[in-house]
Ligand SMILES: Nc1ncnc2c1ncn2[C@@H]1O[C@H](COP(=O)(O)OP(=O)(O)OP(=O)(O)O)[C@@H](O)[C@H]1O
């Protein structure tokens with residue numbers, strides 16, 4: 115799914131990285147635990163999170179995540195936006211809560227990251 | 237950065253509680269590995285291992301350092317700190333075990349998955365800790381190891 119579509123579905127505002135909206139993601143992961151983000155994301159994935167701190171950007175950098183959606187209307191600080199710019203990461207913010215945001219993307223065909231024990235239906 | 241007999245040695249200090257900078261060492265290490273053309277699946281392992289180690293030093297210890305040695309066939313990571321050490325290492329290694337405070341949890345840490353993640357990313361893993369002394373984590377990642 116194109117990031118532009120993610121933006122549209124979530125009625126999101128792009129905070130930085132407008133120029134990368136043509137990039138595609140294969141899956142999504144909604145989580146506020148950084149160790150789980152590191153352990154589970156293994157492909158081009160958009161991260162949805164309610165955390166807006168520098169560690170989210172650093173965690174994303176470690177595993178080459180280039181798209182982050184902040185939920186519940188969370189707005190990243192100037193420092194976080196700058197960190198994302200330097201790493202070519204797109205940041206968006208949506209007013210939806212995590213559950214609703216994930217549900218909306220899933221409904222439109224964006225699957226979650228594969229985990230052990232998943233029923234693979236695609 | 238020193239270079240002796242085909243090995244590259246990197247060393248980074250990690251400060252206690254410095255959350256705006258925590259992760260910088262791992263970020264630099266990842267950039268260097270990418271510049272050296274290390275295969276991305278290995279860089280990923282090293283990035284996760286060093287980042288978890290760096291965050292543990294920043295969160296749980298009094299401060300320490302991360303040493304990375306890049307050899308022609310493997311990468312060695314040593315994370316060592318100045319205390320307070322871990323009472324029960326076996327317990328600390330269990331998935332989900334964490335002593336992180338609420339403040340740390342609000343930052344997104346404290347799932348109790350860091351040490352297990354480090355172990356999963358390593359071809360060889362060892363942790364020694366002495367209460368009152370400090371903790372040392374040894375990780376070896378072979379350059380031909382499979383993606384995790
Ligand atoms: N360098 C260290 N010094 C002292 N205690 C440590 C150190 N590293 C880990 N620990 C102890 O081991 C526990 C488990 O560590 P682990 O990295 O697995 O989880 P965590 O740091 O609590 O949470 P997460 O890594 O998922 O954010 C910690 O909660 C802490 O009590």
Ligand SMILES: [Mg+2]
Pocket residue numbers: 288291292346349350351
């Ligand atoms: Mg940890």
